[in-house]
Amino acid sequence: MPTTEQFNLHCPGFKAAGISCGIKKTGRPDLALILSDVPAVVAGVFTTNKVKAAPVIVDMARVKKGKAMGVIVNSGNANACTGKDGMKAALKMTGAVESALGFAEGEILVASTGVIGVPLPVEKAEAGVGPLVGALSYGGFNDALGAIMTTDAFPKAALASGRIGGKTITITGLAKGAGMICPNMATMLAFFTTDAVIGKAALSRALKDVVDRTFNSIIVDNDTSTNDTVLIFANGVSSGAEIKAGTPGYRAFCKLLFQAASRLAHLIVKDGEGATRFIEIAVRGAMSAPQARMAARTIAESYLVKTAFFGGDPNWGRIMAALGRAGIKMNEEKVNIIFNGVPVVRRGLDTGKEVEAAHAIKVKDVAVGIELGMGKADATVWTSDLSHEYVRINSAYRT
Amino acid sequence: MPTTEQFNLHCPGFKAAGISCGIKKTGRPDLALILSDVPAVVAGVFTTNKVKAAPVIVDMARVKKGKAMGVIVNSGNANACTGKDGMKAALKMTGAVESALGFAEGEILVASTGVIGVPLPVEKAEAGVGPLVGALSYGGFNDALGAIMTTDAFPKAALASGRIGGKTITITGLAKGAGMICPNMATMLAFFTTDAVIGKAALSRALKDVVDRTFNSIIVDNDTSTNDTVLIFANGVSSGAEIKAGTPGYRAFCKLLFQAASRLAHLIVKDGEGATRFIEIAVRGAMSAPQARMAARTIAESYLVKTAFFGGDPNWGRIMAALGRAGIKMNEEKVNIIFNGVPVVRRGLDTGKEVEAAHAIKVKDVAVGIELGMGKADATVWTSDLSHEYVRINSAYRT
Secondary structure, three states: OOOOOOOOOOOOOEEEEEEOOOOOOOOOOOEEEEEEEEEEEEEEEEOOOOOOOHHHHHHHHHHHOOEEEEEEEEEEEOOOOOHHHHHHHHHHHHHHHHHHHOOOOOOEEEEEEEEOOOOOOHHHHHHHHHHHHHOOEOOOHHHHHHHHOOOOOOOEEEEEEEEEOOEEEEEEEEEEOEOEOOOOOOOOEEEEEEOOOEOHHHHHHHHHHHHHHOHHHEEOOOOOOOOOEEEEEEOOOOOOOOEOOOOHHHHHHHHHHHHHHHHHHHHHHHOOOOOOOEEEEEEEEEOOHHHHHHHHHHHHHOHHHHHHHHOOOOOHHHHHHHHHOOOOOOOHHHOEEEEOOEEEEEOOEEOOOHHHHHHHOOOOEEEEEEEOOOOOEEEEEEEEOOOHHHHHHHHOOOO | OOOOOOOOOOOOOEEEEEEOOOOOOOOOOOEEEEEEEEEEEEEEEEOOOOOOOHHHHHHHHHHHOOEEEEEEEEEEEOOOOOHHHHHHHHHHHHHHHHHHHOOOOOOEEEEEEEEOOOOOOHHHHHHHHHHHHHOOEOOOHHHHHHHOOOOOOOOEEEEEEEEEOOEEEEEEEEEEOEOEOOOOOOOOEEEEEEOOOEOHHHHHHHHHHHHHHOHHHEEOOOOOOOOOEEEEEEOOOOOOOOEOOOOHHHHHHHHHHHHHHHHHHHHHHHOOOOOOOEEEEEEEEEOOHHHHHHHHHHHHHOHHHHHHHHOOOOOHHHHHHHHHOOOOOOOHHHOEEEEOOEEEEEOOEEOOOHHHHHHHOOOOEEEEEEEOOOOOEEEEEEEEOOOHHHHHHHHOOOO
16 A cells, blocks of 8 residues: 655645644544635536435535535545535634635535544634634645545545647646545545636536546445535636647546546545555446446445455456346457456356466556456446455444 | 254255365365255255356256256365366256266256365265165255355354244255355355245245345355355145245245345354344335345444444444445434443434544444434345454465
8 A cells, every 4th residue: 555645735825724623523624725826717526325425415515506606625534424514614614714815615625534423623713713724835735635534544636737739728726535534434525626727617627527537436335425525726827828628638638637636536446445456447448438447336335356366366257246136238258358358257167267367456556357248338347355354444333 | 152953954845964075184074965855945045246156057947947956065166266167066066966866957056155266176076975865865955054154153054944824844954154254165055945935936936035135145255256145945845725925825935035044144144254243224215125234234344334334333434434325325413322222322423422433332332323314225235343353363374
């Protein structure tokens, strides 16, 4: 698993800060702010869970307005399943920042991560807003990153930059979590900032497209949190021409965003609790893209496949059985399966290369190729194995 | 977990036997035969996995004919993902019994359980048929039961009897496995015999209905085997009036079959590898029966819910999150959750009874009640917790 990497995290025209306000009993940093110097175009992708935390509900409404100044984030409490008081608490958090900085109501977004069903001690967050605003700086991204972590073993950041329309564009990303894998510590959060000049529609489309191929293509377990949130703020301070959907500049922007988001998504998988292997499941030759994706997801979500990889067992029968129940069109006699370059199944039958395959997968990174031979659609998902450590962490009592 | 129970297993007009033929390297019993004295009405329910083992394909065709003499079963090899040779092997097994007993082709069914993707050493099964037929006796059910086991910690049998239409009717059930929970030892198999007089259509309907509420309502992990098979043989030797669908006699028959099948299904859950708790998830007040079932299944399949129960943690947030992603109509503010009689959530909010609830669930049997307050549909599923032992067993290399 990767060790902490120290980036010189920054993004032109954005300040950030992270402090301790006392929500976490450990006294570790638990309150972060990311703020644009000027009103930024904003887009978001949120949890599909019908039980949505209060901050998610707030942000979904605010993102629709198209512009925002920034986001305040607390860790240590998810403010989910907290009823009307939870909604009030989320609005108190944004209101405190808006007041402190003289913004109108609705210009600040909010995110929370931590325990579900426990009232958020919002007075601690409110009291923290003064020091938090005072700590804002262009170099404060690492502090903000530290304050959004819960049980993350390492911070997750990405910095991508490239030339678009003659200007250097930067995209900076901060993330925490791994789906809903922690004991009651819900949530995957990711925040991107960029100095690109891009409109609301193009930004939303780029974010949705990239999230589908990154954060929505990683599987740590089969749960979806009440708080999952991905936000991107584009403040336009690079002052180039506007990046419009469908242009080469748009494609270059999507490529940069994919670069940043896929890095964060892979780091999240690698931080999957107890994970010992990073596994890529690439399905090729499905009848349609949804079928390719369903096949890949079903394999990646199988307890049996994940425990087999933990054991270093090239157990292709479990992959075949997962394909069979994935609800896709398939013909067992057309299936090929390859483990790290070693073909273990050809046209549905064992190739006799089990010993070679067992050797090939006893590494940290495992690539599983599945050729369905039914059509031309492909999909790739990333997951981790299922270890003793996963059970230990997730069965530990919350207190 | 239950200890081995010794029934005086029997069923009027049926003989059974179990022997070792050498498919299992351990030398343990691996070949079983259940045989009716007279042609029996037969019905079956089979895996929905698109990858179906050869014996499943054979039985699906033969069950359609409506009558059969019995079934030969091997353990130690699933004869799945074995191509055309696998199909030949399945037919050699049935053919050997048909020849030995002078039956026409198609009168014997077949089932296999064990490792996937390895050619079945069918010559061993063929050589075993002579001794197997020689061992047939009315008291041979326990031997047959022993020979269908793979990694089962204890044998699973049920005996139900009652008066229907003035005659005593017996239903005897043998089962093995727990879905696809063993390392590459696929399959849940269950075989019922009865002396009831019942036609093909009524028997099929009764079996399907009961399987839905028993074997298809247990969840050990999220996998479905390539070999899952439930068969029932009704030989009519009780010689009463025919049990016809929709009559009181039919309902009484279904009740008996449910009694036998639910016992076997619960024993399978209790034998879930590494299981330390037996958990009932009862969802009430859903908008429709499929929604109730989907809600219950989503909770029962959640890694996080299952690990929380292993840890004895009344972590209702995970149940709420599972409900939220179950794809059902729900309103968080209407949800009540009860753990072994202790209400932990009322109208979507914490009741503050966590300590009491934690105490209440530190037992072997846990009943979780979820009231959605949306409609009148209910569903119950049974599952087990997810323990260290599950990972240990399922990550162990197959050899």
